[in-house]
Amino acid sequence: MGSYSQVEHTRIEDIGFRIYTEDEIRHISLVEVTNDESFNELGHIIPSGLYDLRMGPVPGRTKDICQTCGKTNLRCQGHCGHIELPLPVYNPFFYNVLNKTLRGICCNCHRIQVRAHHVLLLKYQMQLLDAGYGYEALELENILSRSISSPMEATEVAVGIDDKELSQKDAGIVADLMNLKKTLSKYCDKVIRGGTCSPETSTSIIKNLETEVVKSFIKKCYYSDKKRCIFCHQSIVRLTLQNSRFIRSGVNKKEKDKDKDKDKDKDGQTEEVEAEREEREEEGGKWRREI
Structure with missing residues (x-):
């Protein structure tokens, strides 16, 4: 039986x-x-x-x-x-995910605190993992290390903004990124469309690899030891999650002093307006008594 x-x-x-x-x-x-x-x-x-x-x-x-x-x-x-x-x-069930995401983003220029080649690596790794190729997704890290002889500098490359032309330094970075993108894309197409490798049959292995890849990328984004943005070089503003609310912390003293000065100016203006109004009321009262 x-x-x-x-x-x-x-x-x-x-x-x-x-x-x-x-x-x-x-x-x-x-x-x-x-x-x-x-x-x-x-x-x-x-x-x-x-x-x-x-x-x-x-x-x-x-x-x-x-x-x-x-x-x-x-x-x-x-x-x-x-x-x-x-x-x-935003779905309240994913507040922790949002908190982790905001920890890796600059609040001034709104850019994620990670170098561009790491973003390309994550993109094509997830593309291979979605197709079921786990070993080949990990192999992309070796391809990346061979393609980049020296770490790329984290500079802001602005194309078409304020009509600024790219410097030779920025143009070289863009060229390196384009070449890296072609290399990774060509490898992914060869694996997926070429059929030279067999995809992983166990989805649990693929899911575990996806989790590890995402965790590794998020760790690179965290700026716990960074005080300034790697792009705009402004001071990092930290956000903390308390009672389902994101609270801004780590404000510089200069910003606090500016806010205080603004408040003082507003208070001074309001006091002057009130003083003028009281003088007008007194003059109006005197005028009525004389009549």
Whole structure:
């Protein structure tokens, strides 16, 4: 007698989770919630509200029937709805991810604190890992080390901004990056389209490699030991996450003094305005008494 352990396709080896995209949410949604009221004065459910019957009956109301599947609250499993938000809202489940991302970005020039060749390495490594090539993705690090004889300088290369022409130094950096991009792209195309290598069958290995690659990239972005941005050379402003709020910290004394001076100027202007108003009121009172 056979058993399920002998059947290859009945064993679950790996499982992964992800969130729905905007298009997927709209596709599976049966109603768009546009009304902030749920019940009217008679206790009836308001259409397009949070308890719209197209999403299923309300628990405790045995007479209500689902308008989608036609079942009662004991049989209906519920259906999805969605709310169109006027502005982008960050998912609170990913505050830690956002915190890690902001730790590696300059608040002045809004650039990630990592050199350009590391960004190219991450891009093509993730491209190979998505296709299932783990060993080949790690091999890109060796290709990068061979392609770059000396570390690239972290300078701001601005093309077409304020009509500034590139210096010879910046032009050389751009040329090196373009050559590196061609080398990495050619290698990825050879692996994926050429079929010279077989992809990894275990998704758990690929997921672990993706996690390690991303962690390595994030560590390069952190500026815990850096006091200034590697691009604009401005002082680093740190953000701390407290009670689901990002609080600015590490402000320089000069900035604090400037803020204090601004406050003093505002206070001085308000005091002068109040003094002038009091003088006018006194003059008006004297004028009335003389009349």
